[in-house]
Amino acid sequence: MTTATPQPAFVLVRPQMGENIGGAARAMLNFGLDKMRVVDPRDGWPNERAVAMASGAGRVLDGAFLTQTTAEALEDCHYVFATTARARGLTKPVVTPETAMKQAAERIARGEKVAVLFGPERAGLENEDIARANAIINVPVNPEYASLNLAQCVLLTAYEWRRQSADIVHERVDMTKTDWANHAEMEALERHYEERLDAAGFFFPPEKAEGMKINLRNMWSRMPMTRADVQMLHGVLRQMVRWKEKG
């Protein structure tokens, strides 16, 4: 992952606490983003506290583009999203982070430059900043409790970027070193249990025996077993038999 990777720029507008700038840098890099722009940070630039908090993501801060106004930060951009806690009756599309990053990926694939504005910690973006955006990102939080901080808002947006753009494997079973039992081995296990349980009088009364055996086979077949599992289950049964035979 290099700075050349096409990606949206994340623009922190008038951020206040250095810790939050550093936290935003980490949140971005977790999801492969490293193009930060910073507009008029309260405590100047570079910011020591941001650097301290960024641990390992310092290069995001080193490469950050500093401007005095939001307009300057957006000069080269074709499409701009603004994040707000509440959509404020503006006549603009209001989208989820998911939809926003889907649209961003499409635009970036067409060669456009896309930016996302994040407001200062307390107040959020001013209307003047929001007026520069083409669309609004609104995180679908609990309407009765919304307390996302700057780094968390950056985190969720960056997460959605990676989700929309990366080839993510949504479900896999880790096959490393896994040696699955084959059908013959499973049948041998079934037979072993059936025989021994039969001898032990488990399938009782006789008229229910066949049904009980089918249930048992169904149970085994539902379980994805490794060779080691099968060996262990053979061992369990052998031990029970040995124990019984000792009297």
Next chain:
Amino acid sequence: MTTATPQPAFVLVRPQMGENIGGAARAMLNFGLDKMRVVDPRDGWPNERAVAMASGAGRVLDGAFLTQTTAEALEDCHYVFATTARARGLTKPVVTPETAMKQAAERIARGEKVAVLFGPERAGLENEDIARANAIINVPVNPEYASLNLAQCVLLTAYEWRRQSADIVHERVDMTKTDWANHAEMEALERHYEERLDAAGFFFPPEKAEGMKINLRNMWSRMPMTRADVQMLHGVLRQMVRWKEKG
């Protein structure tokens, strides 16, 4: 949103810093989750720092279920996910937060109880805890930089829960108080500009005039305009004319 809302339980296993427990409570409540379980917290329970950090989400801590072991915390659960930074060659499904919360929503809809385990800050979950889980959640982070903390991991998982379960509107234009211009109003605007610009000699040379007019009409039609926008654009033009006429 009440405690009766069906939802997964989030289980913090041996959390260390009170701040992170409070941060986790906030992260949960942002996405409508309030069933927390806490296993053997390092600094005892209740935890003052957790309460201080939870600002507004204190009721998640008040309602938290405290146990000494992971096994006790999971007693009533039918299906358990474990979050890990790396999938460790275990023979279990490894899923994204998205897939996990989709599966959780399906299971919960069928009446099952689902839990998600989150490990201690530094070390993460122990193998013994992971062995109790049916599946592993792995956040698809940048393989070259992964530094999610406890509250962030809780945040992303809670976000996915809400994304999978809530009726989220993915894109809307806020129509509150929006009074869109109708076709007749747009045509009147086009005509107004065309006439005045014609008079001003804008459509020049004559052989290009028709193409220029079509371009102008296409531009207007691309813009979603409110009645107020239309009135303002009429005003702009009227003012230019007035200014010109004053000489």
